[in-house]
Amino acid sequence: MSGSAPSSRREGDEAAPSAPGVTRWGLLGTGSAVVLTIVLVLAAGSGVYAVLGYPDPGALTKLGVNLLRLVFDLAGACCLGGLVFAAFFTVPQRGGMISPDGYAALRTAGTAAWLWGVAGLLLTVFDAADSAGQSVTDSLTPGALSGLLEALDVPKAWLLSALLALVLAVACRSTLRWRTTIGLTVLAGVTLLPPVLVGHSASNGGHDFASDSMVFHVVAAALWLGVLFAVLAHARRRGANPGIVARRYRKLAATCWGVLAVSGVIGSLILAPARMWLDTQYGALVLCKIGLLLLVGLVSVPLRRRITRSARDRHVGMLRLAGAELALLLTTVGISMGMAHVPPPNLLDRNATAMDLLIGYDLPEFPSFWQLVTQWRFDLLLGTAAVVLAVSYLAGVRRLRAHGQRWPVGRTVSWLAGCLAVLVASSSGVGSYAPATFGVHMTAHLLLNMLGPALLVLGTPVNLCLRALPRARRGEPYGPREWLLGIVDSPVSRWLSHPVLASLLLVGSLYALYPTGLFQLIMQEHWAHTIMNVYFLGSGYLWFWSILGIDRTPRRVPQLARLGVTLGMMPALAFFGVLVLSMSEPIAGNYYRTLDLPWSVDPMAAQQxxxxxxxxxGEIPLLLVLVVLLRQWHREEGDDDDADYRGMLARLESTRG
Incomplete structure (x- = not known):
């Protein structure tokens, strides 16, 4: 545990950099965030409540909600940043234990998680009162609070995030293994999202774009600010590998800057068209955020590059630069708090149709073949994932070829075809019309759950990464190759990749989703619909990954077991099809009637x-899997026969001798 300390001293023998400068910048940024929050909330007056038809709950409730939200966001960023730093910026010790630097970051994340959870619990009460237009003192009785929680979605989101944050707080206190910090990092990212998915961006037309862009925006902002906290703490204690930490932070900050810029513009254009940016208070705040983001990019990015390349003490350089960057980012957070209290121009647009409110856009034409081919609406989550995965795979193949290594063309074609299947299912006319009619939905389901995952697995991406990614040098923080191996070889991956469990996750979702009322509940919320699609893709990939056995997996499953599981899946899918065909009532009938489509489709015909x-x-990909498994079995048997034949010849030769 103590082996990492000498490496930090060799990089610079100067005295530890002083903290007052960074402290002043941090206090300046925090103070500006608090002042901006208070000023903007009071300046907004009762506008947002008038739009919603609620009375003003009073200054105590309004300021309490937004100041607690500021604490919630800062604590969440600090927790996420500490976990990311422990997982991806430090050198694990022997046996997979975290290093002293990782332990310090993890303890900071745990302390922030306690504050995060407490702020979430308080926000549950304050936001319930604020959303109902009541004073918080009038909502503290158990009966009043339980009634508000039952009727309102946003307080439930705060409560869920608070409970997850408290789980993180406990886990951070008991975790000492590097691999576990990766899982906790994912959980911290998820904890940020519940309040985002039910906020202003989740209402009215275009809420699919607005909600997805806010997911990118919030995660990128928390990641940048949180890792900046962790890097500053690392520099103050003169932790190990400052050069690598500086380089990784520079790349992460540049990526977050780009994501913030793109997602912020998309979300702002949905909530407030550009023509309103000069005429509304919300638009003025958008312009302020854009200006601060440009200032951070124009000033910080070149200076970070200079510090990274400098041979002088990088701890001092990082502290000098990051203090000003911290102040600017905290000021931006304060403006965001004010924007959360200012009603965007499209809030409760009276011209919104039922389709606008439910799926975010209109579908004026019948879903003909031409409409399914041409009616594209890019999915910011799955569509972006498909494009990024395709480009990353091609970059890996190019890296192999640059080193004189070959990679089968068929695997590349398969991977790109799988990415195309995901893109079509999420962003083409198939994805656009999937929420409107059950037949198109099942087409998208098939592409996401069966065809796309099968093609992706045939591309063997894990093997490609292991060949294309370089190994981390001894004594340096792990890189992408080690991160991937840490995930693939983890006990969780080994557990999830068991063929029986993977089969239950795949086919069990069909019976849990469609014959019950769950599908109707999911289709009424964009975030739930997105989670459903991600689950389809993930469970499908997991099943084909464990069954095909052509890529690196945590466990080696015998051929006979894989054949048996595949044969067992076929009647399960057939019985599901018969079950849906025999249903006398349409699935999610109330939801489809609420859409009020301008064209008519017989719901029972669409369901059949x-x-x-x-x-x-679903049966066709399973048949193809059987063909692949039988060929593998035949090849293995042939190899065994050849080995036996060669052994027999060797024994004969020895006998003759």
Whole structure:
């Protein structure tokens, strides 16, 4: 545990950099965030409550909600940043234990998680009162609070985030293994999202774009600010590997800056068209955020590059630069707090249709083949993932070729075809019309759950990464190759990749989703619909990954077991198709009637078509899997026969001798 300390001293023997400068910048940024929050909330007056038809709850409730939200966001960023630093910026010790630097970051994350959870619990009460237009003192009785929680979605989101944050706080106190910090990092990212998914961006037309862009925006902002906290703490204690820490932070900050810029513009254009940016208070705040973001990019990015390349003490350089960057980012957070209290121009647009409110956009034409091919609406989450995965794979292949190594063309074609299947299912006319009719939904389901994952697994991406990514040098923080191995070889991956469990996750979702009322509940919320699609893709990939056995997996499953599981899946899919075909009532009938489509589709006919698509479309990939498994089995048997034949010849030769 003490082996990492000498490496930090060798990089610079100067005295530890002084903290007052950074402290002043931090206090300046925090003070400006608090002042901006108070001023903007009081300046907004009762506008947002008038739009919603609620009375003003009073200054105590309004300021309490927004100041607690500021604490919630800063604590969440600090927790996420500490976990990211421990997982991806430090050198694990032997046996997978975290290093002293990682332990310090983890303890800071745990302390921030306690504050995060407490702020979330208080926000549950304050936001319930604020959303109902009541004083917080009138909402503290158990009966009043339980009634508000039952009726309102936003307080439930704060409560969920608070409970997850408290789980993180406990886990950070008991975790000492590097691999576990990766899982906690994912959990911290998820904890940020519940309040985002039910906020202003989740209402009215375009809420699919607005909600997805806010997911990118909030995660990128928390990641940048949180890792900046962790890097500053690392520099103050003169931790190990300052050069590598500076380089990784520079790349992460530049990426977050780009994500913030793109996602912020997209979300702002949905909530407030550009023509309103000069005429509304919300638009003025958008312009202020854009200006601060440009200032951070123009000033910090070149200076970070200079510090990273400098041979002088990087701890001092990072502290001098990051203090000003911290102040600017905290000021931006203060403006965001004010924007959360200012009603965007499109809030409760009276011209919004039922389709606008439910799916975020209109579908004026019948879903003909031409509409399914041409009616594209890019999915910011899955569509972006498909593009990034395709580009990253091609970059890996190019790296191999640059080093004189070959990679099968068929695997590249398969991977790109899988990415195309995900893109079509999420962003083409198929993805656009999937929320409107059950037949198209099942087509998208088939692409995400069966065809796309099968093609992606055939691309063997893990093997490509292990060949293309370089190994981390001895004594340096792990790189992408080690991160990937840490995930693939983890006990969780080994558990999830068991063929029986993977099969239950795949086929069990069909029976839990469609014959019950769960599908109707999911389709009424964009965030739930997105989670459903991600689950389809993830469970499908997990099943084909464990069954095909052509890529690196945590466990080696015998051929006979894989054949048996595949054969068992076929009647399960067939029975599901028969079950849906025999249903007398349409699935999610109330939801489809609420859409009030301008064109008519017989719901039972659409359901029967969807059942056939799901049944037959699901059986075809399974048949192809059987062909692949039988060929593998035949090849293995042939290799065994050849080995036996060669052994027999060797024995004969020895006998003759």
């Amino acid at each position: 078509a969807g059942a056939l698509i799901g049944w037959l479309g």
